[in-house]
Amino acid sequence: MDPRDTAPDSWEQEDDVEATIDTQLDPAFTALNVNAKPFVPNVNAAEFVPTFTMKTNSDNLDSSVAVEKIPTTEVSESIDPVENGNTEMTTEEPWDQKEAEPNEEEPGGGPDEDRGPAVAATMEEPAPEMMEEEEEMPVPKIPPTQPDAPKKEHINVVFIGHVDAGKSTIGGQIMYLTGMVDKRTLEKYEREAKEKNRETWYLSWALDTNQEERDKGKTVEVGRAYFETDKKHFTILDAPGHKSFVPNMIGGASQADLAVLVISARKGEFETGFEKGGQTREHAMLAKTAGVKHLIVLVNKMDDPTVHWSLERYEECKEKLVPFLKKVGFNPKKDIHFMPCSGLTGANLKEPTDMCSWYTGLPFIPHLDSLPHFNRSSDGPVRLPIVDKYKDMGTVVLGKLESGSISKAQQLVMMPNRHVVEVLSLLSDDVETDDAGPGENLKLRLKGIEEEEILPGFILCNAENLCHSGRTFDAQIVIIEHKSIICPGYNAVLHIHTCIEEVQITVSSEAQPVFHTVTF
Known part of the structure; x- marks a missing residue:
């Protein structure tokens, strides 16, 4: 029990208690440095800003100022092998060597002996940052197909x-x-x-x-x-x-x-x-x-x-x-x-x-x-017979490009009504593309024409080379099987590519029957 916690019986006994306490405090005070400089806070000191860049100069700490040594056992155990901040690491020392020897003592007593709590804190903070950088590393990807690679x-x-x-x-x-x-x-x-x-x-x-x-x-x-x-x-x-x-x-x-x-x-x-x-x-x-x-x-x-x-x-x-x-x-x-x-x-x-x-x-x-290549001309005139058409945020037409090439924003002419249209977008087999070649099945979104103005069988052409159109033409016909009699005035349905028209047959001579279109 502490002697000060009990009331003394006399004044002499109180003096004896104080003497006993003084004898207990003497060893503690004798260990103090009575010649140490008094602590004076530096109000003009620069504000501490943590940095994560490597510094090669290890003499940044003022050696004239005595810093009290504190135990840093726990801090040193949590430090990564490679630290940011004021780590004393020479420029000649590679990173892999630093990682291989994390416990190697450095000149000046090592990083833990020359730094206070603030420096130790900055050394502990960069670890999560380094982990984030490792997680954000790009995963190797398959190189994309080069845009200039030839299409199939x-x-x-x-x-x-x-x-x-x-x-x-x-x-x-x-x-x-x-x-x-x-x-x-x-x-x-x-x-x-x-x-x-x-x-x-x-x-x-x-x-x-x-x-x-x-x-x-x-x-x-x-x-x-x-x-x-x-x-x-x-x-x-x-x-x-x-x-x-x-x-x-x-x-x-x-x-x-x-x-x-x-x-x-x-x-x-x-x-x-x-x-x-x-x-x-x-x-x-x-x-x-x-x-x-x-x-x-x-x-x-x-x-x-x-x-x-x-x-x-x-x-x-x-x-x-x-x-x-x-x-x-x-x-x-x-x-x-x-x-x-x-x-x-x-x-x-x-x-x-x-x-x-x-x-x-x-x-x-x-x-x-293994089939041989088909002879198609990508440099020829644009010929795209219309198979179907519908409305979808504009006028959309479907067809197979027979010759030539089509690209986005290209100006074309719709025959036979000679409407000038612009290609807003084009899809090849439902895949959007910027250009298309002969043989591809395309969906074109057009500007400058309404869906009601297009019929299956119309043809998209380039303005420099338009296709021909007519109402009367000569044709050689072969009758395979037919139940009724074919004579002048006979009405039939004519299929020319994607065009379907009702026609009437007239005969200019017995040797050359003529197809004459009525509704085209």
């Missing part, structure tokens, strides 16, 4: 053939095999098709997006999709096979560079499509008249139980088709290529199959990739 060649492929031959199924299978449709989406289509008892139709739903088309299993409009290979960019045009939608098929064939005639090898189905009135014959003839020069014949459904990848059935279909295609105008040796496949299983579309070892050619997609 665009090829438009139209799938034609008799109804239920498997055109949409093959198109959907190609989309899946090339990664344009993921597995989850395909499984969703498969579940929905099973609910409607249409298990084998799910692949066609990748192209038949209309609910009516899915319910009836028949393509009505020309379906559009695209896929890419190592060398080329392909646009799929899925034409309807039903005879009621032949005009739509003609519109799709007029945009194609290559036609794929799909026939069914199943017993009875090939014969139905190839007989008179079947769409196999009509589609092949219409594709040729639309300007398609190359034809690939896919003998589909080779996995059917009635076929079993039979070489005999394959050769039978081939022998019946070749004479007719030759009559239409295709060269069997140069323009036609036959190959077996199965659209439902994907056999021989991307990878060869062991089921038909007798077929030694390339599968369908590799064969497309």
Whole structure:
């Protein structure tokens, strides 16, 4: 108990208590430096500003001022191997050496012995800053494609053939095999098709997006999709096979560079499509008249139980088709290529199959990739026949660029009404771009014309080289099949590329019948 906490019995006892306390304080006071200079605060000292830059001069501290040494064990343990601030580090000492020897003593007794609490605090603060810098380091990225890199060649492929031959199924299978449709989406289509008892139709739903088309299993409009290979960019045009939608098929064939005639090898189905009135014959003839020069014949459904990848059935279909295609105008040796496949299983579309070892050619997609380049002129006059048009924040037109090149802000002329328009934006297969070349399927947003002033069949041209227009022309016609009599005054529907017009036939002489347009 402290003697001062109890009351003394007498004055003499109080003097004894004070003497005892003095003897206890004597050792503590004897350790003090009585000759030390009195502390005088420097009101003119510069304000302390922490810095995070390296300083090579270690003599910034005033050696004439005595600084009381404080224990800095905890601070030194939390300091990073490399500190900012007034760290004594020579310019010759590399960073990696400083990190490798964090506990090495430096001249002048080390950083912890020559600094007060303020300096130690500045050395501890930069650690979070350094961590943030490390987190913000850019992650290596794949170098983007150079803008001057050449674009892949665009090829438009139209799938034609008799109804239920498997055109949409093959198109959907190609989309899946090339990664344009993921597995989850395909499984969703498969579940929905099973609910409607249409298990084998799910692949066609990748192209038949209309609910009516899915319910009836028949393509009505020309379906559009695209896929890419190592060398080329392909646009799929899925034409309807039903005879009621032949005009739509003609519109799709007029945009194609290559036609794929799909026939069914199943017993009875090939014969139905190839007989008179079947769409196999009509589609092949219409594709040729639309300007398609190359034809690939896919003998589909080779996995059917009635076929079993039979070489005999394959050769039978081939022998019946070749004479007719030759009559239409295709060269069997140069323009036609036959190959077996199965659209439902994907056999021989991307990878060869062991089921038909007798077929030694390339599968369908590799064969497309190996085709020679099409002769197109990017320096020629601009020719873009209009396929469709609609309003979307302005006037938008769709079409395939046949020749020339188009860029944003370019001035063009809409023929035949000679409207001068400006290209506000253009999309190639739904991808926005600044310029486009021949063969690309484009959407153009135009300025200077209203949507009501455009009809399918109009043509965009450059002002320096306009296309010709007329109301009367001479034509040589070939009548394949017709039930009624054709005579002067006969009214018909004329398809010229994407243009559809009602015409009347007049005869100037018996040798040269003349088509005379009425509404154009």
